[in-house]
Amino acid sequence: MRPPAPINLLAIIFLCLSCFPVWAQKNAPAFRSSISGSVRDAATHRPLERVVVMVESEDSGYSGQAQTASSGKFGLQGIPASVYVVRVRLPGYEESSQRVDLTVPSSNYLSFELRPKPDHTPPAIAPEGPGARINARLAAVPEKARKEFTKAHKIWEEGKDPQSSIAHLKKAITIYPRFADAYVLLATVYIQQSKPADARSALDQAIEFDPRLPEARFTLGSLQNSEKDYADAEKSLTEGLKLDEESPQGHYELAKTYWAMGRWQVAEPHAMKAAALQPAMAPVHVILGNIALRKRDPQTALKEFQQYLKLDPKGPMAGGAQSMVDKIQPALNIPQ
Secondary structure, rough: OOOOOOOOHHHHHHHHHHHHHHHHHHHHHOOOOEEEHHHHHHHHOOEOOOOOOEEEEEEEEEEEEEOOOOOOOOEEEEEEEEEEEEEEOOEEEEOOOEEOOOOOOOOEEEEEEEOOOOOOOOOOOOOOOHHHHHHHHHOOOOHHHHHHHHHHHHHHHHOHHHHHHHHHHHHHHHOOOOOOOHHHHHHHHHOOOOOHHHHHHHHHHHHHHOOOOOOHHHHHHHHHOOOHHHHHHHHHHHHHHHOOOOOOOHHHHHHHHHHHHHOOHHHHHHHHHHHOOOOOOOOOHHHHHHHHOOOOOOOHOOOHHHHHHHHHHOOOOOOOHHHHHHHHHHHHHOOO
C-alpha cells in the first residue's frame, strides 16, 4: 500500500490567494458614482428644460430619475457601480437612450440631442407652471399606467364616483409601482373621503418614490393642517416650497399654518404671495382679511372679505365673510 501523497502547502496557499480577490470584491463596500449630462433640441440646439431623464440598471431595472434645469443640464448622484441605460423623454420628441458603464473608469457625462417628431413644432419658449412639470413627469410613465391616471384625474375633476377614480389609480400603480403622481391623487381622493390614514400612507409612498415632488409635500401639509398638527405641517410645507417656491397652494397652506399658530406676521407674506400667484383663489382673501383686522386696518379687511364673496359667493366661508362685511361697513359709516 502506497503512503498518501504529501500535501503541497504551496499549492494550498496559492489556491487561497487566488480565491481572496473574489471574496474581497463581494464584501467590499459598494462604490457609488454619478451620471450627468445635457439635453438639447437637435434642430435648434437650444437647451431643453424639464426633460425627464430615467436611469435603468441592466440588472435590476428602474434606478432613479431627474429633470433637466433651464440650462438643459441634469445630474444624478450616489448611483451604485453597474451598467445602466439612460433614457430621455419629452412630449413631442423622439425618445433617446444611451448606455453607460459605471463599473469601469470612463466619462459619465452624456449629451443628448432630441429630434422633434415630424408633426411637432418646438415652442420658442419652454412651457411653464405645474401643468408642464406633471406632463414632463408623465412622459416617463408607461402608456397604460398614464391612461389609467388620466381617467382617474378626469373623474376626480368632474366630482364623480370617487371609488371609480381610486380603482383607476390602483390599476396605474399596479402597472407602474413607482407612480408618485398617482399616489398623490390617490391621497387627495382619500382626504375627500375622510380617510386620513389611507391618505398619509399614499403620500408616504409618493415621497419615497419621488422625494423632489412638491405636490406630495403640499398635500401632506394640508392634511396635517386639517389634523391641527401645525408643527409638522410647517415642516412639510416649507420643504415643498424649497422644491417649488412659486406654488400658490404651498404658500396658502403655509399661511393657514402660521395663522393657526398665532404667527400672523409670518403668515401675511405667504398669503399675499398666494393671492398674487393665483388671484382667483378665494380662501386666501379670508386669511388676508383677518390679518388686516389684526393690523387694525378695517378698510383693507373689508376689501378682502368682499373679494372672497365675489370669487366664491356660495363657498364654505361665505357666511363668515358676509358677517364680517356686515360688521365692518357700519363701523366705517359705509351704507350697506
